[in-house]
Amino acid sequence: MKDLLTRKLPAELVVDIFSRVVPPKRREEWSESSPPHTTLTPLSLGKICRSWRSIVWNTPMLWTYVTLTLNREHYETQVELLPGWLERSGHHPLTIIMRGPGGDEEEDWEIHPPYEVMCQLAEVSERWKEVDMFIPYACYTDLARIRCRLPLLERLTIRPPDGVDFAFDYKLHFFHDAPRLQGLTINGLHYADATALPWHQLRCLYGQDLLVADDCYAMLKDAENLIVCRFNNVQQSSDFASASPEMIHLPRLQILELSTIGNILATAFLDSLSLPSLVELELGLGFTFDDWKYFSISDLTSFVRRSGCLLQRLTLFKIRLIERELIEGLVSLPHLVELHLHAEYPKASAGMSISDTFLFALSPPSSRPFGVCHPLPPDESLVPKLEILGYNGPLSNITPQNLQTMLEYRWYGISHASSSPCPCPSSSSSSSGGRYSVERLHKVSLESASSITITPEVQSSIRSLITDQGMDLTLTTNGFDASLIHTDNWLASPDQTVLGTSGGMDTETTSGWVPDKEHETVARQSNEIPLASAPPSPQVCPGPQGMFFAPLAFSEDW
Template sequence: MVLSVCRRCATTIVNNALGIQRDTSDVLCDADSVAPSFGAGAPDTQRANLDAEIDVVDQLIFKLRVERARLCKKRNTLSPISLSLPPEILSEIFLYAGLPDLSSKSDNSTVVPLLLGKVCTAWRQIAWSMSELWSSIDIRVSRKRSDTQAALLREWLERSGQRPLSISLTSENGEHTWRDALTPIAVISELASVCYKWQKIDLFLPEAWYECLSKIGNHLPLLTSVMVHPSANEFIPRSMHAFSEAPLLHEVSFSHYYLHDVSLPWGQLTKLKAKCISTDECLEAIQRSTQLVECHFEDVYPPEDQFPLPPSPVVNQHLKILRVVLSTGTVIAPLLDRLTLPSLHSLEISSAEQSICETLITLVERSSCPLTRVKLLGATVLEEDMISLLKAVPTLSEMTSH
C-alpha cells in the first residue's frame, strides 16, 4: 500500500501494493478526478458528504490494522528465541518468570501469564496451556466491575486445570464500601464453585459472602492455610464455620472474630495468628490447639469472660514460638501465669509494663522449657531484672529489650 498526494487537490491517495482488494473505499481521492468540494450545497448535504468520507477513512484504518497485525505476527515468528528454543524450554523459562520476587512485597505471579500472552501467538499458546502459571490468583475486587472480573476469573480457573490454587482477595476501593446488602457476590461465587482446589486462601469477608461460603461444606480436601478477616476489620455477629472441615488445614490467621463464633479443626493446627482477641480467648485457643507449634496474638486485651479462666495452667506440649502484642492497659501476667509450655524456645512480648521479668522466670520454672530467645518490646527492663532472668534461664542465648 503506497500513499501519494494528488497533484490537483493535495488529497492523500492510497495505492494498493499489498494485495488488499481494491475498491472505491481504498482511496481517499482518485488522482485522475477532482476531489469533491464541500464548500457548496446545503449544510445537510455537506454533513452527509463528510460522514461518507469519514466512513471511508474508518474502513481504511481497519484494513491497515488488520494488515499490521498480520505483519507483526509474521515478524514475531522470526524472533531468535522463538526459532531457537523448543516449547519445553520456553515452558521452564515461563515458570521461573512466574516465581514470586522474594525481595519485593508485591507478588507479580498473577500478572506474568497475561504479559507472556501479549508477546506473540506462539507464546500465548504455550502460556495458555500451562496450568502451573494459573494456579495463583490475586484479585483486587471492584464493586463496579465485579461481573467482568468474575467472567475473567472463570477463564483463569479453566486454564488452571486441576492445580491447587493459592488465592488472595482484597478490596479495590477500601473494605468499608462492602458493608451493605448490595455487595456483589459474583467473584466469591466463582471461587466457591472450585473450593475443592483451594490450597491457600487470604480474603476479607463481607457479610454478604457468608452464604456463598456456607455451601462449601466438607469440600476442602487440599486446603492448608487460611487468612480471613471481616470487611473493614469490624466485629460482626456472624459465625465462621466454612473452614471447620478441612483435613489438611494447619495454618490459620483470623482477626476481629469472637472465638466462640470461629469453628476450626483446632486439634490439627500447628500455626495460629489471631488479632483483636481477649486474654481468656487466647488461653482457650491454646488449649484447643493441642498440636500448636507457633502462635501469634496481636492486640490482646484483658479478659472479657467469654470463656472461664482455667483453674490450673493450660499445658501445650508442642508450642515452641509464642509472640504476644498487648493492647494499651493490658498486662501479660493473666496470660503467662496460666500457661505451661515445656517446648518453648522463643518468646516475644510487646508491652508497656515494666514488671515482666518475674512473670517470665515463673513461666520458665513451671514449664522447664529450653528457652533460648526472649524479645521484649516497649518495656523498660531494669538491669537487675535482666540479670535475674539470665541467671534463672541458663539456656537463654539471645535477649533483646528496647
C-alpha cells in the first residue's frame, strides 16, 4: 500500500521534495560544534517504505551529495556502503564533503589513514564538481591518481587533520590540471605546499587557520584574476609586520575580508595592495603582543586613494575609534553605501567614541555649528550615499534632538523633515528639483553600553519614522528612563517587536548591524562560484511584561 505522499503526488513532485532536503549544508553554514551531518540521506529516505525506496533508488540525482564524517567506530560500514552510493549516482557530477570529527580525534586518521575511502573517491574524480575534504598526509600519494582527471571541479576546500605538524613532503600537484576550478579554500596549509594549484583561473580564494602573511602575499600575486578574497587568522611572518616587497595589483578584486588580523599587520597588508575595482572591505582587527600602535583610519583612506577604488561597503570590527579621524576618513569615501563599525571601549580617552559631532556630520549642513566637523566642507553632508549604518561601541554627549534631526534628514532628505514629511522613496539631490541632498538611510542600528535619555517628544518623532515611514531602526543602549521602558516599548507599537527590554537594560538582535551577504551579487555577476547567503535573522521570542527578546546573532565569517 502506498503512503499518502506518493499516492497523492506525482513521482516528479516527490523527487523534487526529496531533492530539497538531501543536500548538505555548505561550509559557510557549519558551526564549530556541528560538523556537516545531514539529517536526511537517500538511505534514510529509503527506509521509510517501499514506495519511497523505489523512488529514491531510481533517482540518481539524490545520490550526488556524498557527505561523510569519518568515524572510527563505523568506518567499516562506511567503506561498505560507499561503492553502492557512488554507483546509484549514475554519471552525474558529485558534491563531496568529507571530514573527521574535529579536534584531537583527527590525529588518529593520520596514524590509520582512510585509504579505502580515498581510493573509492579517487576512482570517480572525473565527476567531482564540489569537494570539501580533510586529507591526512599519508593519503596524498593515493590521491595522485586524480591528476589530469578533474574536468568538472569548480570548488575545492582542502585541509590537513587538526593538531598535526604542518611539515610534510608531498605537494598538491594533483589539483593543478582542473580547467573549471574557480573557488578555492585552504585551511591550515602553507603556500609552499600548494604551489601547483591553478591560481591564475581562481575567482574566489578563502584562507583560514594560522595563515602566514608572506604566504598570503604569494598567493595573491599568483591569483591575479580574483574577484573575492577572504583571509582569516593571518599571522606575522616574523617578529615585525612587513608589507609585501612588491606592490600587488589585483585589477578585478571586488571583495576583500581580513579577519583576526593584528593592527599593524592590517596596515602592512593594505600597504601591499592596489585594488582599483574594490567595492567592499571588511577588517576584523585584534590587538596582538606584536602591536605597538593601533590601526588608523588614515591608513585605510591612503589605501583607497592609492587604489583609486570607489568603496561602497566598509566594515571595521574592534577598531580603536577616534571620532575626528573617523570623520576625516569618511570625507574621502563619498561613495559609501554601507558602513558597519564595531568599536572598542577605551578605559578613559577623550574623543574615542561617537558624539554629537558625528551626528552633525550626518545632518543637514544648515544645522551644523560652524567648523565643528572639519575637514567636511560646510555645504556638504558626510557620506551622502549612505543607506545602511551600523555602530556598536561607546557613545558620549549624544543629544536626543540631534539624533532625531540626523535620522529625519537622512530619511526625508530635507532639513526639517518632521514638519514636511515626504512619503516618496529615496532620491538623490537631482530628484524633485534639487529638494533631496542625500540618499535615504533605510537601516540604522546603534548599539552601546552607554546611556541616552530620550524625551517623549523625541520618542514620538523617532517612532513615527518606524511605524509610519518604515525605517529599519534599532537603538540598543543601557540607561533609558526605566519608566518609559516598562510602560511602553518606546520604539514600536504594541504589536511590533523592534526592541526588547529587561530591568532597564535593552536587548536587541545585532542583525541590525551585522552585515549580510546579499551585496555579493556584484561578484556573482562576474561568473565566479556562487557564494552562500548569510544565515537568517534570529527568531524573536516573547518575554515577560509583554516585551520581546531576541538572541544575539554573531557573524559567521567562514
